[in-house]
Amino acid sequence: MSHDVRTALKLAAEIDQPAFITLLDDAPDGSDGPLSGIPFAVKDNIDIAGVPTTAACPDRTEPAARTAFAVERLRAAGAVPIGKTNLDQFATGLVGTRSPYGACHSVASAAHVSGGSSSGSAVAVALGVVPFALGTDTAGSGRVPAAFNGLVGVKPTRGLVSTRGVLPACPSLDCVTTLTRAVSDARPVLAALTCHDPADPYSRPMPPRLPHGVAARMRVVAIPDRPLDLDPAYETAWAAAVDRLKLVAHVVPVDVEPFLAAARLLYGSALVAERLAAFGDQLDGPGVDPTVRQIVLAGNGFPAAEVFAAHRELARLRSIAERTFVGADALLLPVTPGHPTLADVAADPVGANARLGVFTNMVNLFDLCAVAVPAGEADGLPFGVQLIAPAFADAPLLDLAARWTGEAEPPIVERCLLAVAGAHLTGQPANADLVRLGGTLHSRARTAAGYRMYTVDGPFPRPGLVAGDGPGGFEVEVWDLPAAAVGGLLPGIAPPLHLGPLGLDDGTTVLGFVADTGCADPTREISRHGGWRAYLADRA
Known part of the structure; x- marks a missing residue:
């Protein structure tokens, strides 16, 4: 125009x-x-x-x-x-x-x-x-x-x-x-x-995903x-x-x-x-x-x-x-x-x-x-x-x-679901990165059984979820992101965290922030809190 x-x-x-x-x-x-x-x-x-x-x-x-x-x-x-x-x-x-x-x-x-x-x-x-x-x-x-x-x-x-x-x-x-x-x-x-x-009483938000069907x-x-x-x-x-x-x-x-x-x-x-x-x-x-x-x-x-x-x-x-x-x-x-x-x-x-x-x-x-x-x-x-x-x-x-x-159609953007458990949660310091990359909140969930949560080193306070024999049930948010945007997160993910499969309490598996088993230091375990927000609240 x-x-x-x-x-x-x-x-x-x-x-x-x-x-x-x-x-x-x-x-x-x-x-x-x-x-x-x-x-x-x-x-x-x-x-x-x-x-x-x-x-x-x-x-x-x-x-x-x-x-x-x-x-x-x-x-x-x-x-x-x-x-x-x-x-x-x-x-x-x-x-x-x-x-x-x-x-x-x-x-x-x-x-x-x-x-x-x-x-x-x-x-x-x-x-x-x-x-x-x-x-x-x-x-x-x-x-x-x-x-x-x-x-x-x-x-x-x-x-x-x-x-x-x-x-x-x-x-x-x-x-x-x-x-x-x-x-x-x-x-x-x-x-x-x-x-x-x-x-406006008649206003409705656009759903983050297309309706069923x-x-x-x-x-x-x-x-x-x-x-x-x-x-x-x-x-x-x-x-x-x-x-x-x-x-x-x-x-x-x-x-x-x-x-x-x-x-x-x-x-x-x-x-x-x-x-x-x-x-x-x-x-x-x-x-x-x-x-x-x-x-x-x-x-x-x-x-x-x-x-x-x-x-x-x-x-x-x-x-x-x-x-x-x-x-x-x-x-x-x-x-x-x-x-x-x-x-x-x-x-x-x-x-x-x-x-x-x-x-x-x-x-x-x-x-x-x-x-x-x-x-x-x-x-x-x-x-x-x-x-x-x-x-x-x-x-x-x-x-x-x-x-x-006969006009050009925009390409269909492939999407993926990403579970976050710490600094990328809503209200936490890295959440803006998800929004900047076109992410929308898909659902709030809990991890499946078999995970424990630990504090891990990094550029700011954050947790690591380690697979094993833990109680699970940790608070996570699942975000809907353009698949191509996930690569934009990688430079900011400092070891020992990485992206890998994460099981949820409804039986599904999504991509999520996880940590290696080498992070399972008993002195840094925070599993009893049930999630990163609860841990931060207890510390405060």
């Missing part, structure tokens, strides 16, 4: 679409970091301190008191926000036309919608104003405009990117998303955004086992996309009806009441879009019991849909069944919009991650597909998306 802030601001002021609601002419210089100096745009339902978060509603004029956590993460990485972008009001829409600030259109056709609700963010990236932009995606609001403008739209696992400082649409489903031209541009942005935020390299992709309800041009483009998929993955047909049924629940059941609870109190002002008001106030018509009935039906559908990912790594679907014109949406604002969500609405309901990627053209307009996978499969899904787009 190469672009400077001054150029981005100039381009933003010159484009002939209402992509921006506010430009930040006093954008500060970027700090040092992996995104240093790179300008980006922010969807105007995400806070920047001192600027009103309009959510495309001009009644909202109060400047935000604080900057959203996600924007702060990008600033800390060196990126510079240059403006707030247009959207379907209150992030309720997939068309990009529900805004008093004007309707955006696809960069490929002034007659066709841009897609929403992250319309301005998509247009800003597609027109080359900024290398990346933030959107949100509750029901497809990042993926649909990506598809209609030939972009990559990354919808991460729910909670992976904090939504603190994002005006809620459906708080339990909302996701901050990225829009870029390439997968390689999305990687460093998502890496900067990914951070557990304890102040998620492959590090995705090679099997599911597709629908029957024709989809697509516009004629989209049928042709979809068939070509399936053929293209067969060049990069094994293809298995699956029944996608549980996915489609769940998608219908989002607005066709009491689940719509979550939007009413999130911002229903803001729908009385003169600047509110009448279609948005109509959709959200429909939540008043559902008794509370129907909310629970909808969640019960959603759980049933999810339990069926999850079987897809037993025999496949990911699911490929079109992003939308067609590309409506501005006139189509004006003639049927609710129906035209609803049809755009039939393949996207269920992704957050089922707690899945997704990446929208370009897949050629349909009637001369950009056509996009989406790759969908289980929660926290974001990294291998991005690799699959890169393979789809």
Whole structure:
């Protein structure tokens, strides 16, 4: 990504679409970091301190008191926000036309919608104003405009990117998303955004290892086992996309009806009441879009019991849909069944919009991650597909998306488990070496029987585990490290310690810090303490 802030601001002021609601002419210089100096745009339902978060509603004029956590993460990485972008009001829409600030259109056709609700963010990236932009995606609001403008739209696992400082649409489903031209541009942005935020009740940390059943390299992709309800041009483009998929993955047909049924629940059941609870109190002002008001106030018509009935039906559908990912790594679907014109949406604002969500609405309901990627053209307009996978499969899904787009994939990093018992324990002086080398804590454990612990000489106080006839049961931590990084530890391991097999109390054997039998000096045995921390505590 190469672009400077001054150029981005100039381009933003010159484009002939209402992509921006506010430009930040006093954008500060970027700090040092992996995104240093790179300008980006922010969807105007995400806070920047001192600027009103309009959510495309001009009644909202109060400047935000604080900057959203996600924007702060990008600033800390060196990126510079240059403006707030247009959207379907209150992030309720997939068309990009529900805004008093004007309707955006696809960069490929002034007659066709841009897609929403992250319309301005998509247009800003597609027109080359900024290398990346933030959107949100509750029901497809990042993926649909990506598809209609030939972009990559990354919808991460729910909670992976904090939504603190994002005006809620459906708080339990909302996701901050990225829009870029390439997968390689999305990687460093998502890496900067990914951070557990304890102040966000919906935030979740990325597990240190891939979840059970998620492959590090995705090679099997599911597709629908029957024709989809697509516009004629989209049928042709979809068939070509399936053929293209067969060049990069094994293809298995699956029944996608549980996915489609769940998608219908989002607005066709009491689940719509979550939007009413999130911002229903803001729908009385003169600047509110009448279609948005109509959709959200429909939540008043559902008794509370129907909310629970909808969640019960959603759980049933999810339990069926999850079987897809037993025999496949990911699911490929079109992003939308067609590309409506501005006139189509004006003639049927609710129906035209609803049809755009039939393949996207269920992704957050089922707690899945997704990446929208370009897949050629349909009637001369950009056509996009989406790759969908289980929660926290974001990294291998991005690799699959890169393979789809013909970009280079990063090599798979081989990992190994290393047990530490002394100076490398959390809080001890050498623990920073493990972190520096990319290590993460895998588990806390105890050694198997047959070991004794002794103090050993060296550059700092440390213990040695010696195999023999000892009681075992000593406290250890097992760390997950890139296999290549283990070599980086070797220069700092002073004799008599070395790396060797170490048995654990669960019957497994891992690499660990051990000492030779020559260290078994009875005057230096500390086995009775049960571990290095306990020994240090007793000495203190």
